[in-house]
Amino acid sequence: MQHTPFIAVEGPIGVGKTSLSKKIAAHFDVDLLQEIVEENPFLGKFYDNIEEWSFQTEMFFLCNRFKxxxxxxxxxxxxxxPVVADYHISKNMIFAKRTLKPGQFKKYEQIYHILTNDMPKPNMMIYLDASLDTLLHRISLRGRDVEKNIKASYLQQLKQDYQTFMEQFEAQHPDIPVIRIDGDNVDFIKHQDDLNTIITLVEQQLQKGAMK
Incomplete structure:
Protein backbone atom coordinates (compact mmCIF):
# COMPACT_ATOMS: atom_id res chain seq x y z
CA MET A 1 0.00 0.00 0.00
CA GLN A 2 1.20 3.53 -0.75
CA HIS A 3 2.25 5.60 2.27
CA THR A 4 1.10 8.95 0.86
CA PRO A 5 -2.22 9.71 2.57
CA PHE A 6 -5.23 8.99 0.36
CA ILE A 7 -8.35 9.62 2.43
CA ALA A 8 -11.78 8.72 1.05
CA VAL A 9 -15.03 9.90 2.64
CA GLU A 10 -18.04 7.70 2.00
CA GLY A 11 -21.68 7.33 2.97
CA PRO A 12 -25.18 7.45 1.49
CA ILE A 13 -26.61 10.32 -0.56
CA GLY A 14 -27.06 13.53 1.43
CA VAL A 15 -25.04 12.53 4.49
CA GLY A 16 -22.45 15.31 4.12
CA LYS A 17 -19.47 13.66 2.41
CA THR A 18 -18.41 16.70 0.40
CA SER A 19 -18.82 19.11 3.31
CA LEU A 20 -16.63 16.98 5.56
CA SER A 21 -14.08 16.34 2.81
CA LYS A 22 -13.68 20.08 2.26
CA LYS A 23 -13.10 20.70 5.94
CA ILE A 24 -10.54 17.90 6.25
CA ALA A 25 -8.69 19.06 3.13
CA ALA A 26 -8.67 22.64 4.39
CA HIS A 27 -7.42 21.65 7.86
CA PHE A 28 -4.52 19.59 6.54
CA ASP A 29 -3.93 21.93 3.58
CA VAL A 30 -4.14 19.14 1.00
CA ASP A 31 -5.92 18.83 -2.32
CA LEU A 32 -9.58 17.83 -2.55
CA LEU A 33 -11.01 15.69 -5.33
CA GLN A 34 -14.80 15.86 -5.69
CA GLU A 35 -16.90 13.35 -7.55
CA ILE A 36 -18.81 14.35 -10.66
CA VAL A 37 -22.53 14.10 -9.91
CA GLU A 38 -24.74 16.74 -11.47
CA GLU A 39 -22.75 16.58 -14.71
CA ASN A 40 -24.14 13.07 -15.30
CA PRO A 41 -26.67 13.65 -18.12
CA PHE A 42 -28.63 10.50 -17.18
CA LEU A 43 -29.09 11.18 -13.45
CA GLY A 44 -32.36 13.10 -13.59
CA LYS A 45 -33.87 10.46 -15.89
CA PHE A 46 -32.52 7.77 -13.55
CA TYR A 47 -34.44 9.06 -10.56
CA ASP A 48 -37.58 9.31 -12.71
CA ASN A 49 -37.21 5.75 -14.01
CA ILE A 50 -34.45 3.71 -12.37
CA GLU A 51 -35.03 0.54 -14.38
CA GLU A 52 -34.85 2.30 -17.73
CA TRP A 53 -31.79 4.47 -17.13
CA SER A 54 -29.69 2.59 -14.56
CA PHE A 55 -27.07 1.10 -16.91
CA GLN A 56 -26.33 4.39 -18.68
CA THR A 57 -26.13 6.21 -15.36
CA GLU A 58 -23.80 3.69 -13.73
CA MET A 59 -21.49 3.47 -16.75
CA PHE A 60 -21.13 7.25 -16.88
CA PHE A 61 -20.19 7.32 -13.20
CA LEU A 62 -17.76 4.41 -13.59
CA CYS A 63 -15.87 5.97 -16.50
CA ASN A 64 -15.60 9.38 -14.85
CA ARG A 65 -14.57 7.99 -11.48
CA PHE A 66 -11.97 5.77 -13.13
CA LYS A 67 -10.48 8.84 -14.83
CA PRO A 82 -1.76 13.69 -0.08
CA VAL A 83 -5.33 13.86 -1.35
CA VAL A 84 -8.82 13.75 0.12
CA ALA A 85 -11.69 12.48 -2.03
CA ASP A 86 -15.38 12.79 -1.21
CA TYR A 87 -16.01 9.26 -2.50
CA HIS A 88 -14.21 6.13 -3.59
CA ILE A 89 -14.81 4.19 -6.77
CA SER A 90 -15.78 1.07 -4.81
CA LYS A 91 -19.14 2.75 -4.17
CA ASN A 92 -20.04 1.98 -7.80
CA MET A 93 -20.68 -1.64 -6.91
CA ILE A 94 -23.15 -0.62 -4.19
CA PHE A 95 -25.32 1.24 -6.67
CA ALA A 96 -24.87 -1.22 -9.52
CA LYS A 97 -25.96 -4.20 -7.42
CA ARG A 98 -29.09 -2.35 -6.39
CA THR A 99 -30.14 -0.87 -9.73
CA LEU A 100 -28.95 -3.13 -12.57
CA LYS A 101 -30.65 -6.21 -13.96
CA PRO A 102 -28.66 -9.45 -13.47
CA GLY A 103 -27.40 -9.56 -17.07
CA GLN A 104 -26.41 -5.90 -16.99
CA PHE A 105 -24.71 -6.27 -13.62
CA LYS A 106 -22.62 -9.21 -14.85
CA LYS A 107 -21.26 -7.09 -17.73
CA TYR A 108 -20.81 -4.08 -15.48
CA GLU A 109 -18.93 -6.08 -12.86
CA GLN A 110 -16.49 -7.40 -15.47
CA ILE A 111 -15.77 -3.88 -16.72
CA TYR A 112 -15.43 -2.56 -13.17
CA HIS A 113 -12.79 -5.13 -12.22
CA ILE A 114 -10.84 -4.64 -15.46
CA LEU A 115 -10.66 -0.91 -14.80
CA THR A 116 -9.96 -0.91 -11.06
CA ASN A 117 -7.92 -4.00 -10.19
CA ASP A 118 -4.57 -2.20 -10.41
CA MET A 119 -5.76 1.20 -9.21
CA PRO A 120 -4.75 2.65 -5.81
CA LYS A 121 -6.98 2.09 -2.80
CA PRO A 122 -7.48 4.65 -0.04
CA ASN A 123 -5.34 4.08 3.03
CA MET A 124 -8.03 5.61 5.22
CA MET A 125 -11.82 5.55 4.90
CA ILE A 126 -14.20 7.86 6.74
CA TYR A 127 -17.72 6.46 6.77
CA LEU A 128 -20.59 8.86 7.48
CA ASP A 129 -24.02 7.48 8.24
CA ALA A 130 -27.31 9.01 9.36
CA SER A 131 -30.99 8.16 9.73
CA LEU A 132 -33.32 8.24 6.75
CA ASP A 133 -35.04 11.38 8.09
CA THR A 134 -31.70 13.19 8.34
CA LEU A 135 -30.71 12.17 4.81
CA LEU A 136 -34.04 13.29 3.34
CA HIS A 137 -33.83 16.60 5.20
CA ARG A 138 -30.32 17.34 3.96
CA ILE A 139 -31.17 16.38 0.39
CA SER A 140 -34.14 18.75 0.55
CA LEU A 141 -31.97 21.55 1.96
CA ARG A 142 -29.40 21.41 -0.82
CA GLY A 143 -32.13 21.49 -3.46
CA ARG A 144 -30.47 19.73 -6.39
CA ASP A 145 -32.89 19.40 -9.30
CA VAL A 146 -31.58 15.95 -10.21
CA GLU A 147 -32.38 14.69 -6.70
CA LYS A 148 -35.92 16.02 -6.34
CA ASN A 149 -37.48 12.68 -7.33
CA ILE A 150 -35.41 10.44 -5.04
CA LYS A 151 -37.79 8.06 -3.31
CA ALA A 152 -37.47 7.44 0.43
CA SER A 153 -37.66 3.68 -0.19
CA TYR A 154 -34.68 3.85 -2.58
CA LEU A 155 -32.68 5.88 -0.07
CA GLN A 156 -33.49 3.44 2.75
CA GLN A 157 -32.35 0.49 0.61
CA LEU A 158 -29.18 2.38 -0.28
CA LYS A 159 -28.48 3.10 3.38
CA GLN A 160 -28.74 -0.61 4.18
CA ASP A 161 -26.57 -1.49 1.18
CA TYR A 162 -23.89 0.91 2.43
CA GLN A 163 -23.90 -0.70 5.86
CA THR A 164 -23.44 -4.15 4.33
CA PHE A 165 -20.74 -2.87 2.00
CA MET A 166 -18.76 -1.24 4.79
CA GLU A 167 -18.85 -4.41 6.89
CA GLN A 168 -17.49 -6.34 3.91
CA PHE A 169 -14.91 -3.63 3.20
CA GLU A 170 -13.55 -3.80 6.75
CA ALA A 171 -13.39 -7.60 6.60
CA GLN A 172 -11.61 -7.61 3.23
CA HIS A 173 -9.23 -4.72 4.00
CA PRO A 174 -8.17 -5.02 7.65
CA ASP A 175 -5.12 -2.85 6.85
CA ILE A 176 -7.30 0.14 5.86
CA PRO A 177 -8.64 1.93 8.95
CA VAL A 178 -12.29 2.99 8.84
CA ILE A 179 -13.47 5.94 10.94
CA ARG A 180 -17.22 5.66 11.49
CA ILE A 181 -19.23 8.83 12.20
CA ASP A 182 -22.88 9.02 13.24
CA GLY A 183 -24.34 11.96 11.33
CA ASP A 184 -27.36 12.14 13.63
CA ASN A 185 -25.26 12.88 16.71
CA VAL A 186 -22.37 14.78 15.13
CA ASP A 187 -22.75 18.13 13.35
CA PHE A 188 -19.34 19.15 12.05
CA ILE A 189 -20.87 22.09 10.16
CA LYS A 190 -22.41 23.89 13.15
CA HIS A 191 -20.18 22.65 15.97
CA GLN A 192 -16.41 23.12 15.86
CA ASP A 193 -15.95 20.64 18.71
CA ASP A 194 -17.52 17.90 16.59
CA LEU A 195 -15.20 18.74 13.70
CA ASN A 196 -12.21 18.80 16.06
CA THR A 197 -13.09 15.30 17.28
CA ILE A 198 -13.10 14.00 13.71
CA ILE A 199 -9.84 15.79 12.88
CA THR A 200 -8.21 14.21 15.94
CA LEU A 201 -9.29 10.73 14.81
CA VAL A 202 -7.83 11.39 11.35
CA GLU A 203 -4.56 12.69 12.85
CA GLN A 204 -4.24 9.58 15.00
CA GLN A 205 -4.60 7.32 11.97
CA LEU A 206 -2.15 9.41 9.95
CA GLN A 207 0.41 9.09 12.75
CA LYS A 208 -0.08 5.32 12.85
CA GLY A 209 0.43 5.17 9.09
CA ALA A 210 3.64 7.19 9.29
CA MET A 211 5.06 4.75 11.80
CA LYS A 212 4.60 1.70 9.55
Whole structure:
Protein backbone atom coordinates (compact mmCIF):
# COMPACT_ATOMS: atom_id res chain seq x y z
CA MET A 1 0.00 0.00 0.00
CA GLN A 2 1.20 3.53 -0.75
CA HIS A 3 2.25 5.60 2.27
CA THR A 4 1.10 8.95 0.86
CA PRO A 5 -2.22 9.71 2.57
CA PHE A 6 -5.23 8.99 0.36
CA ILE A 7 -8.35 9.62 2.43
CA ALA A 8 -11.78 8.72 1.05
CA VAL A 9 -15.03 9.90 2.64
CA GLU A 10 -18.04 7.70 2.00
CA GLY A 11 -21.68 7.33 2.97
CA PRO A 12 -25.18 7.45 1.49
CA ILE A 13 -26.61 10.32 -0.56
CA GLY A 14 -27.06 13.53 1.43
CA VAL A 15 -25.04 12.53 4.49
CA GLY A 16 -22.45 15.31 4.12
CA LYS A 17 -19.47 13.66 2.41
CA THR A 18 -18.41 16.70 0.40
CA SER A 19 -18.82 19.11 3.31
CA LEU A 20 -16.63 16.98 5.56
CA SER A 21 -14.08 16.34 2.81
CA LYS A 22 -13.68 20.08 2.26
CA LYS A 23 -13.10 20.70 5.94
CA ILE A 24 -10.54 17.90 6.25
CA ALA A 25 -8.69 19.06 3.13
CA ALA A 26 -8.67 22.64 4.39
CA HIS A 27 -7.42 21.65 7.86
CA PHE A 28 -4.52 19.59 6.54
CA ASP A 29 -3.93 21.93 3.58
CA VAL A 30 -4.14 19.14 1.00
CA ASP A 31 -5.92 18.83 -2.32
CA LEU A 32 -9.58 17.83 -2.55
CA LEU A 33 -11.01 15.69 -5.33
CA GLN A 34 -14.80 15.86 -5.69
CA GLU A 35 -16.90 13.35 -7.55
CA ILE A 36 -18.81 14.35 -10.66
CA VAL A 37 -22.53 14.10 -9.91
CA GLU A 38 -24.74 16.74 -11.47
CA GLU A 39 -22.75 16.58 -14.71
CA ASN A 40 -24.14 13.07 -15.30
CA PRO A 41 -26.67 13.65 -18.12
CA PHE A 42 -28.63 10.50 -17.18
CA LEU A 43 -29.09 11.18 -13.45
CA GLY A 44 -32.36 13.10 -13.59
CA LYS A 45 -33.87 10.46 -15.89
CA PHE A 46 -32.52 7.77 -13.55
CA TYR A 47 -34.44 9.06 -10.56
CA ASP A 48 -37.58 9.31 -12.71
CA ASN A 49 -37.21 5.75 -14.01
CA ILE A 50 -34.45 3.71 -12.37
CA GLU A 51 -35.03 0.54 -14.38
CA GLU A 52 -34.85 2.30 -17.73
CA TRP A 53 -31.79 4.47 -17.13
CA SER A 54 -29.69 2.59 -14.56
CA PHE A 55 -27.07 1.10 -16.91
CA GLN A 56 -26.33 4.39 -18.68
CA THR A 57 -26.13 6.21 -15.36
CA GLU A 58 -23.80 3.69 -13.73
CA MET A 59 -21.49 3.47 -16.75
CA PHE A 60 -21.13 7.25 -16.88
CA PHE A 61 -20.19 7.32 -13.20
CA LEU A 62 -17.76 4.41 -13.59
CA CYS A 63 -15.87 5.97 -16.50
CA ASN A 64 -15.60 9.38 -14.85
CA ARG A 65 -14.57 7.99 -11.48
CA PHE A 66 -11.97 5.77 -13.13
CA LYS A 67 -10.48 8.84 -14.83
CA UNK A 68 -10.38 10.66 -11.49
CA UNK A 69 -8.73 7.66 -9.87
CA UNK A 70 -6.09 7.72 -12.61
CA UNK A 71 -5.54 11.40 -11.80
CA UNK A 72 -5.13 10.59 -8.09
CA UNK A 73 -2.46 8.05 -8.93
CA UNK A 74 -0.66 10.18 -11.52
CA UNK A 75 -0.85 13.70 -10.12
CA UNK A 76 -0.98 13.07 -6.38
CA UNK A 77 0.21 9.72 -5.03
CA UNK A 78 3.03 9.28 -7.57
CA UNK A 79 4.32 12.70 -6.53
CA UNK A 80 3.91 12.10 -2.81
CA UNK A 81 1.03 14.59 -2.54
CA PRO A 82 -1.76 13.69 -0.08
CA VAL A 83 -5.33 13.86 -1.35
CA VAL A 84 -8.82 13.75 0.12
CA ALA A 85 -11.69 12.48 -2.03
CA ASP A 86 -15.38 12.79 -1.21
CA TYR A 87 -16.01 9.26 -2.50
CA HIS A 88 -14.21 6.13 -3.59
CA ILE A 89 -14.81 4.19 -6.77
CA SER A 90 -15.78 1.07 -4.81
CA LYS A 91 -19.14 2.75 -4.17
CA ASN A 92 -20.04 1.98 -7.80
CA MET A 93 -20.68 -1.64 -6.91
CA ILE A 94 -23.15 -0.62 -4.19
CA PHE A 95 -25.32 1.24 -6.67
CA ALA A 96 -24.87 -1.22 -9.52
CA LYS A 97 -25.96 -4.20 -7.42
CA ARG A 98 -29.09 -2.35 -6.39
CA THR A 99 -30.14 -0.87 -9.73
CA LEU A 100 -28.95 -3.13 -12.57
CA LYS A 101 -30.65 -6.21 -13.96
CA PRO A 102 -28.66 -9.45 -13.47
CA GLY A 103 -27.40 -9.56 -17.07
CA GLN A 104 -26.41 -5.90 -16.99
CA PHE A 105 -24.71 -6.27 -13.62
CA LYS A 106 -22.62 -9.21 -14.85
CA LYS A 107 -21.26 -7.09 -17.73
CA TYR A 108 -20.81 -4.08 -15.48
CA GLU A 109 -18.93 -6.08 -12.86
CA GLN A 110 -16.49 -7.40 -15.47
CA ILE A 111 -15.77 -3.88 -16.72
CA TYR A 112 -15.43 -2.56 -13.17
CA HIS A 113 -12.79 -5.13 -12.22
CA ILE A 114 -10.84 -4.64 -15.46
CA LEU A 115 -10.66 -0.91 -14.80
CA THR A 116 -9.96 -0.91 -11.06
CA ASN A 117 -7.92 -4.00 -10.19
CA ASP A 118 -4.57 -2.20 -10.41
CA MET A 119 -5.76 1.20 -9.21
CA PRO A 120 -4.75 2.65 -5.81
CA LYS A 121 -6.98 2.09 -2.80
CA PRO A 122 -7.48 4.65 -0.04
CA ASN A 123 -5.34 4.08 3.03
CA MET A 124 -8.03 5.61 5.22
CA MET A 125 -11.82 5.55 4.90
CA ILE A 126 -14.20 7.86 6.74
CA TYR A 127 -17.72 6.46 6.77
CA LEU A 128 -20.59 8.86 7.48
CA ASP A 129 -24.02 7.48 8.24
CA ALA A 130 -27.31 9.01 9.36
CA SER A 131 -30.99 8.16 9.73
CA LEU A 132 -33.32 8.24 6.75
CA ASP A 133 -35.04 11.38 8.09
CA THR A 134 -31.70 13.19 8.34
CA LEU A 135 -30.71 12.17 4.81
CA LEU A 136 -34.04 13.29 3.34
CA HIS A 137 -33.83 16.60 5.20
CA ARG A 138 -30.32 17.34 3.96
CA ILE A 139 -31.17 16.38 0.39
CA SER A 140 -34.14 18.75 0.55
CA LEU A 141 -31.97 21.55 1.96
CA ARG A 142 -29.40 21.41 -0.82
CA GLY A 143 -32.13 21.49 -3.46
CA ARG A 144 -30.47 19.73 -6.39
CA ASP A 145 -32.89 19.40 -9.30
CA VAL A 146 -31.58 15.95 -10.21
CA GLU A 147 -32.38 14.69 -6.70
CA LYS A 148 -35.92 16.02 -6.34
CA ASN A 149 -37.48 12.68 -7.33
CA ILE A 150 -35.41 10.44 -5.04
CA LYS A 151 -37.79 8.06 -3.31
CA ALA A 152 -37.47 7.44 0.43
CA SER A 153 -37.66 3.68 -0.19
CA TYR A 154 -34.68 3.85 -2.58
CA LEU A 155 -32.68 5.88 -0.07
CA GLN A 156 -33.49 3.44 2.75
CA GLN A 157 -32.35 0.49 0.61
CA LEU A 158 -29.18 2.38 -0.28
CA LYS A 159 -28.48 3.10 3.38
CA GLN A 160 -28.74 -0.61 4.18
CA ASP A 161 -26.57 -1.49 1.18
CA TYR A 162 -23.89 0.91 2.43
CA GLN A 163 -23.90 -0.70 5.86
CA THR A 164 -23.44 -4.15 4.33
CA PHE A 165 -20.74 -2.87 2.00
CA MET A 166 -18.76 -1.24 4.79
CA GLU A 167 -18.85 -4.41 6.89
CA GLN A 168 -17.49 -6.34 3.91
CA PHE A 169 -14.91 -3.63 3.20
CA GLU A 170 -13.55 -3.80 6.75
CA ALA A 171 -13.39 -7.60 6.60
CA GLN A 172 -11.61 -7.61 3.23
CA HIS A 173 -9.23 -4.72 4.00
CA PRO A 174 -8.17 -5.02 7.65
CA ASP A 175 -5.12 -2.85 6.85
CA ILE A 176 -7.30 0.14 5.86
CA PRO A 177 -8.64 1.93 8.95
CA VAL A 178 -12.29 2.99 8.84
CA ILE A 179 -13.47 5.94 10.94
CA ARG A 180 -17.22 5.66 11.49
CA ILE A 181 -19.23 8.83 12.20
CA ASP A 182 -22.88 9.02 13.24
CA GLY A 183 -24.34 11.96 11.33
CA ASP A 184 -27.36 12.14 13.63
CA ASN A 185 -25.26 12.88 16.71
CA VAL A 186 -22.37 14.78 15.13
CA ASP A 187 -22.75 18.13 13.35
CA PHE A 188 -19.34 19.15 12.05
CA ILE A 189 -20.87 22.09 10.16
CA LYS A 190 -22.41 23.89 13.15
CA HIS A 191 -20.18 22.65 15.97
CA GLN A 192 -16.41 23.12 15.86
CA ASP A 193 -15.95 20.64 18.71
CA ASP A 194 -17.52 17.90 16.59
CA LEU A 195 -15.20 18.74 13.70
CA ASN A 196 -12.21 18.80 16.06
CA THR A 197 -13.09 15.30 17.28
CA ILE A 198 -13.10 14.00 13.71
CA ILE A 199 -9.84 15.79 12.88
CA THR A 200 -8.21 14.21 15.94
CA LEU A 201 -9.29 10.73 14.81
CA VAL A 202 -7.83 11.39 11.35
CA GLU A 203 -4.56 12.69 12.85
CA GLN A 204 -4.24 9.58 15.00
CA GLN A 205 -4.60 7.32 11.97
CA LEU A 206 -2.15 9.41 9.95
CA GLN A 207 0.41 9.09 12.75
CA LYS A 208 -0.08 5.32 12.85
CA GLY A 209 0.43 5.17 9.09
CA ALA A 210 3.64 7.19 9.29
CA MET A 211 5.06 4.75 11.80
CA LYS A 212 4.60 1.70 9.55
Missing amino acids: QLEDIEKYYLAKGK
